[in-house]
Amino acid sequence: MDEEELLPEEYRADASKWKKGTDTMDVWFDSGSSWAGVARSRDELAYPADLYLEGSDQHRGWFQSSLLTSVAAEGKAPYKAVLTHGFVLDEKGFKMSKSLGNVVDPLKVIEGGNNKKQEPAYGADVLRLWVASVDYTGDVCIGNNIIKQTFESYRKLRNTARYLIGNLADYVPEGRDGSTAVPYDDLPSMDKWMLGRLSSVLREVDEAMDDYQFSRATQEILRFASADLSNFYLDVAKDRLYISGVDDFRRRSCQTVLAACLEGFAKAIAPVLPHMAEDIWQNIPYEQQGESTSVFEGGFPAGLREYGEVDAERWDLVRDLRDDVNKALEGARADKLVGASLDAAAYVHCPDEKVREILDGLVGDRDLIHPPVKSNGVDDLRTALMISQVNLVDSAEDVAEKCDDKYVMKGEKSGCTVGVTKAAGHKCGRCWFYDETVGTTTDDSRRGPDLCQRCDEAIDSWEKKT
Structure with a gap:
């Protein structure tokens, strides 16, 4: 733009008396007017811009100069939002x-x-x-x-x-x-x-x-x-x-x-x-x-x-109880009473009636092939806790009676008294759950004496599928 184009209309006749300066009056003026030279002048861009992004030192730099020039010339901010960030340092x-x-x-x-x-x-x-x-x-x-x-x-x-x-x-x-x-x-x-x-x-x-x-x-x-x-x-x-x-x-x-x-x-x-x-x-x-x-x-x-x-309350409680049971299992593992968590049975007393009611609905039956109405084989406490047997008892004394004192504790998260002991029965060679029926049958349909009924039927289904 020459001098005549830059001057207001009433001064254009005297344009020869004026000389366009090329110095920058402010260090941020050039970048501060980029909304006009870049964002507003290109069809693929937008004015105001959706976002201006720079370091926190630009609050009094680019952000401010852009705001001042845009408001002065157009009466509005050149951006809809500003996002600032800190600096990157070594570790x-x-x-x-x-x-x-x-x-x-x-x-x-x-x-x-x-x-x-x-x-x-x-x-x-x-x-x-x-x-x-x-x-x-x-x-x-x-x-x-x-x-x-x-x-x-x-x-x-x-x-x-x-x-x-x-x-x-x-x-x-x-x-x-x-x-x-x-x-x-x-x-x-x-x-x-x-x-x-x-x-x-x-x-x-x-x-x-x-x-x-x-x-x-x-x-x-x-x-x-x-x-x-x-x-x-x-x-x-x-x-x-x-x-x-x-x-x-x-x-x-x-x-x-x-x-x-x-x-x-x-x-x-x-x-x-x-x-x-x-x-x-x-x-x-x-x-x-x-x-x-x-x-x-x-x-x-x-x-x-x-x-x-x-059922967020239900499963939050189960996760808390799971943490408490796992903590009780630490001592049992250290003493070689159990190895994997499925080697164990848990006895649990819930002093809170609401907690007891929630857990009662998850105990179900140990038979995951033909579960009772209240258990679908998924919403089952023993599988959620990853132990072979779970027994809800009526008092903390009942827990102490069934489990060694070393493996009984007051749960910090669930509020239940929890005790662990060795699971009853025999270990299924496939699912690793302990079951009192494993190894006690001579039924010809079984693939081996160390399988539980659930695994036997599961193998049947896979073989039929293939």
Whole structure:
């Protein structure tokens, strides 16, 4: 623009008396007017911009100069939102400097250094996971040890996904010919609870992402994969997945939940871990609903069914009791009374009537082939606690009578008195549950004297399937 174009109309006749200056009156004026020279002048961009992102030192720099110039010229802010972040320091909290040799090269994190043993290639996903995991509102630290810890979190997420995929090979989702999915209304309480947890986590992740709280979203995903899935649901589900017959209700209902968790998990991690998410999506072993061929085509949380919270109080209590039983088992293991948790029986007294009522509904019968009405073989306390027998008794004295004092304790989480002892009966060679009928029959239909009836019938079902 020449002088005449720059001057107001009433001064243009005297344009020759004016000279356009090329000096910048303010160090931030050029970048502060980028909303006019960049955002507003390009069709593919928007004015005001959705977001301005910079370090916290820009509050009196780019953010302020952009605001002042835009308000002065257009009467409105050049951005809808501003997001600031701290600075990246080394893992000891010092400023990075070439002279100190503490600079972390992002490309080395992704591609590795010359010595791959000392500087392995972690890939872009691990670096992205670190970025999403830290609280960017303050200064953040990075270094070899921190990246190693981040990789461990990444590895756990990947292993969880592999486990889910590995147990869905013969699953056919709802709406497909030959569907093996169990309708929601028919699912056991534990499975409905798990789906409720999944929906709750996905809502939390979605809200956190919308609020730019990426560390909150990431921690929610990590906590769900570790605490809810790996440490509880999948641990308990091993009996259903590995021991049950191929078309057994217990197995198919579990697969229905695993499929929902896998798809929700892939979509939730996609903004942070795009390579892992797409890897999961391309390896889902069943045909999915819709036409999307990529995890990024379906949107998030679009396409995911919403599940309500079911029996949260019940399963929170069971998890607390499980922690208390496991603590009681520590002493029994140390004294060689039991090895694996399935070697044990537990005696439990609940002083709280409400707690007793909840647990009463989960005791059921030891026969998982022909359970009574109140037990479906899934909502069963012994399988949830991963021990062979559970006995609810009327007093703490009854617990002490059945168990050695060394293995009796007041549960810190459940509030119940818990005692453990050696399980009665014999160990099934297949499912490892102890049962008083193992080894006591000569029935020709059994595959061996060390199998329980449940495993015998499960083997029959697998052989008929193949």
